[in-house]
Amino acid sequence: MAHDRVPGDEERHTGSLVTNRVLLTLLVAALLGVVLLPFASMAPNRLMSGQAVGVTAAMLSWQWLALAGLAGILTACALSRPFPARLARWLTLTAAPLWLLLALYGLGDYASRALQDASPAARVSQGAAFWILVFCPILMIIDAFQRLGSSLAVRGLYSVVLVVLVGAMFAGDTFDALSIMREYANNKGTFTAEFLAHLRLVGLALGPALLMGLPLGLLARRHPTARGPLFGALNFFQTIPSIALFALLVAPLSALGEALPWLKAIGVGGIGAAPAVIALIMYSLLPVVRNTYAGFAGVPATTIEAARGMGMTSRQILWKIEVPLALPVILSGLRIVTVQAIGLTVVAALIGAGGLGAFIFQGLGQYAIDLVLLGAVPTIALAVVADFLLQILVALSKPAGMR
């Protein structure tokens, strides 16, 4: 999404039949996946592994025929005839999401049909071919947008429409029979609580990290001698594996909690949110400080000299010149830490801090795969959405003259 170069401009000059090899490759990958891998699996209960079901067996004939028809249209889009390049891309942007929605609907529909006359404990889960049928159209959409060179606004609007459509399927009863959704239904209350706990941990880490990181980044810019030790120390923390840092904080904090009962009263003890938040802050500091430093260092020296020469005070230079010019880089740092913190918070569940990771590790402990996915899939979705939103914020923060 961040790459706006259009690769295919020479394609008009070549006389070959295939004009979009990326699209064709994705189609071949999807075809191979559908032929070789199971689309869904059906198990007698939530803990046993299921029996593989192929696409044609799982889907009604109109469904997989429509899927094949869409594949045919997309194949034509990858060729030099019959569609002109621009039309082919917009056609891809229409056919690929239809394919995606059809794959989603097909799975849900199969689950509800298969479970109609099965035992109540029976479960239907998604298979590898399903994931391929979901990811391939998403990549096709990204490719089409890259070739069109569309603005972030157009991409954003398109994504919102697509997310709303998929969301509507979730809100309706399309997937209710699916195993992962049954896990969700069984854990509805806990899911909301853990989801909010996840967000709260991320927020508790990012706030202090920004409050400390922004001044530290500016300090690194103003005092070159502070730069080496500061970045060295922060990189040191960044290098320690998350689980180790979480774990190493458990012991001193539990000792602290024992020694100072009032700390324990506000929740600082060995296990729980306190070591997680402290570790998350330590991890978040490096990207914040590094990007703040890089943002300020990226303001051309001549621009600052001109500002001084004009008679601006240091405060005016900071707020009118340096901050506006450094802001996009600083916000890129925020984007990195947000995505990173969402991911690291998963691990925090191991030391009892809660969050969506709790489902993952609980599921792994019980060998309940769909409970694992109930934790993993929303986490990934959360990270991707946060990344996309912050990417838009970064683009908006670029001063008008520099976009």
Place this chain on the structure above:
Amino acid sequence: MIELQGLTKIYGDKTVVDDVSLRVDSGEFGVLIGPSGCGKSTTLRMINRLIPASRGRILLGEDDITRLPVEQLRRRIGYAIQSIGLFPHWSVAKNIAVVPGLLKWPKSRIDERVDELMGLFHLDAGELRDKYPHQLSGGQAQRVGVARALAADPEVLLMDEPFGAVDPLTREVLQDELLRVHRHTRKTIIFVTHDMDEALKLASRIALLNAGRLVQYDRPIELLTRPANDFVRSFIGKADLGLKLLSRRWVHQYQQPATLRGASDESVRISGYAWEVDKEGRPVCLHGGRLHAEDTQERTGVTPEWSATPDMTMKEALSRMVWFRVMVLPVLDSEGRLVGEVTMHGVMGQQPCA
């Protein structure tokens, strides 16, 4: 007026500017020149206190600059550097309006001033006001830079190689414009460059620095005709010294009364050439005047390319003579009337009044 008194800058044990004293009077165009590392930029930046002086004094008018609050001082002094000094996140108008804004001028006055300056620099306000620096050509960006420096009507304008990053053609146009603006505003300008041709073209006084010391501070013509030592001579360059000299001399200094063609061809026979003039006094053509005396019957038609004006440099006049292979060039006034002539002999022989 700017006066430097024993100005010195020392970094560690390295003396970058060493006891420089000079004075640029009001309305003068002073140029600091020298090889790279000679301390010319450092000297310039000590004037608006971007760099503190180690020793010595700088007077701006009556005031010692260290007595003024530094921001106020800088707002009284325009400062123009290479185009990258424009603020990339602000429009052209906002860039020009910086210092008036800092001085809290009312908005209507700022807008007026921006339009006035854009007009002065031939920048189309309608088209360029709301453009951003990266959308400008090199020449336009440079004009905006100088306009910005002049915005608050400063007493002095400091310029640090402002035309260093533009192509030679644009640079020439910008130099002409700067001279025009200087004549128009009579600002005191201190200009840093390493290009001797640029210095000779712009300066009313040139300060040549070497290794932090002031080697010679003189009018350009003195620098050319009376170099203080071998360093000055070698820095000016021997190869085209004659041409450089002519670049500081003007046609009106060499101009002689024109030899008009009478009723007979007598004048042509005597001097080898004569001008034919119409009723309004505009020259039509030249009889003779070619390299070989026997070509007295040749005629050369007067065109804008083959003619001179009194304020043209002699270097250019000579170039036109050489190009058209004629020994004499008509000098025209603004109406196109013949007011005199310059000749190859005149260029070679005459010692002009400076």
Place this chain on the structure above:
Amino acid sequence: MRVATVKHPIPFRDWLLVALSVLLVTLTLFMARLEPLFQALFPDVSNPVYRRESFLQLTLDHLLLVLVSSLISVSVGVGAGLFVTRRGGREFEPMVSSMAAIGQTFPPAAVLAIVVPLAGFGFVPTVVALTLYGLLPVIQNTIAGLNTVPPATLEAARGIGMTQGQILRRVELPIAMRVIIAGVRVSVIINIGTATIGATVGAQSLGTPIIAGLVGNNIAYVIQGALLVGLLAIVSDLLFERLERRFTFGA
């Protein structure tokens, strides 16, 4: 002291690397000898040192996970990066770059969890997850590194008659190497961390005592595992930093 006798003072980071390496090896081999120390620190636990498996074995298992996955990621990742920067693969570059960028927003722990239903529990799914995740920074940095080669340099190389292979080996790869190694460094460091979490899906590693300690409420086990894996990551990071410095060419 005369300055002239000091030739090349060994930088602080090299001292640190040596000291931490020695500490890592010593702790790996002789953790059990520290039993009295842990007993004193945690008087309530009956078995203050993890003994179900030797720490040497755990470290080797951990290294095996990281080495196998990193070898695959580096060869596939550099290969993919090379492919999309050649004429024939240019068309795939934006797509591959996007995939690498988006893929890295996926939390490593979630990727590990997602692989389990597809590949089961144990060593294999952990290696698959580590490989997939480790691929992304390598691809991204290979592309970035090769794109830093100035076009004028490439033109000069062609101009003096180098073949495509010679240009790649003698010009492009040496110039891109520092950035590529930086990508491998990120990949390996992440993988050392994720291999720790691999203990939760049944891959034996230094994460095993940590998880055992967290489950069994034995903080001594947690500290032993965390200390070793932290040291392992920092030593690896310092090693890669040294390696990167060899390719900076005075920059």
